[in-house]
Amino acid sequence: MTLLSVNHLKKEYKSKRSSQKVEALRDIDFQVEEGEFIAIMGESGSGKSTLLNCIATLDRPTAGQIQIQGRDLAAFKDKDLASFRREHLGFVFQEFNLLDTLSVKDNIYLPLVLSKKTQGKEEKLAKLAIRLGIENLLDKYPYELSGGQQQRVAIARALITNPEILLCDEPTGALDSKNASEILNLFDACHQNGQTILMVTHSPLSASHAKRVLFIKDGMVFHQIYRGDKSEQEMLVAINDAMTNLLGGQS
Template sequence: MPLLKVEHLQKEYRSRLSANKVQALKDVNFEVEPGEFIAIMGESGSGKSTLLNCLATIDKPSAGQIFLNDKNLTKLKDREVAQYRRDHLGFVFQDFNLLNTLSVADNIYLPLVLAKDTKGKEAKLAPLAKALGIEDLLDKYPYELSGGQQQRVAIGRALITKPELLLGDEPTGALDSKNAAEIMDLFDQSNQAGQTILMVTHSSLTASHARRVLFIKDGTVFHQIYRGEQNETEFLLSINDAMTNLLGGLS
């Protein structure tokens, strides 16, 4: 049974200054199986960020349905959305979104605090901090860390609740190549441990870590490729070929 199912998703924006409508998502359909690692790629304005925001329950679709473990997210009441997001989803953002007034440990604990589930929090943090290589940073503050270190903390915050689905919004976009590679290695390890990941990226190199890539254009998912038995380098070449052909209007 799919973990995530997206059916005929649409999102329309109306300008406050005119009667014009912008169709950001037209008819998006796809499924995600438990344990998959999927990248979503597309040009700026293709609808990939809007899609991620709808999946994250940050934005409400105009039509269509989103099911996570058979729970229809489009039917959640406003008062239910924040709690559901906190309990079932994890987020890794391009700009980290850490709180400089909290220590690294407290930033990671934040989802547990909001959920009022702090019992045994140290035991939950210890193996996570070791896996992320931030054991020596827990008492520091975000402004004392490098970009790569801050993103490791953000990943820890996203994973501390053991979410059903981890959503990444350009998670390597603000990092240099070395730190980006290290962060994607952490994503690989998390996925190999069973974490389901769906990630929006413009980078073919970042996408080559996924097991499947969905291509979105003009608000529709219109092509996908699977990694299969290819290694990262071979899959990177396949992604680049697909991008060249698809953006050139070929199918």
């Protein structure tokens, strides 16, 4: 079943230095099936983060359409988008965005508190904590944790609402290789449990965990690779080859 549909998406910004318009997205078109794990790659300025922000309802496109489970995001009023984000989308960022004044437990509960859906929160947290290996951290505070532990907490916060799509923006960018590998393995496990994941990354190694990789160039989908029966190493080689072609301007 198609969970996310992006149709002829366009996003323009006005340049701060002139009256000229800058095309961040020119004509983005793709679909995401329920349960897919997709990585989005591209060089800096290619439009990949703008695309994620539009899907996340943090920015509105200039033209085109985004549908999640058949719901047209353009039809939502601004005041309704915040509740839509809380109830249907989960977010994992490069910076963990945890609140140091709240315990780990309360940081994870925050989306449920904001949406006033706290019933059964202890049971939800208990299951998540075991899955993510943070059951011994719940009474600590974010400043007492390592970067890898903080990202595990951020993932728990994103998953506590059972989001339809987990949106990840450079989720391993602030981590060392060991912690990055552990986080990617957690994403693999989430995907195997049926979670739909859309991840923006500059790292071929991170992207090699995905089942499909979209390459963005000049605001358009330039190329895509399906994992199929490739191993992670074979996928990594295919991604590196595609990035070489992308950066070299070949089609």
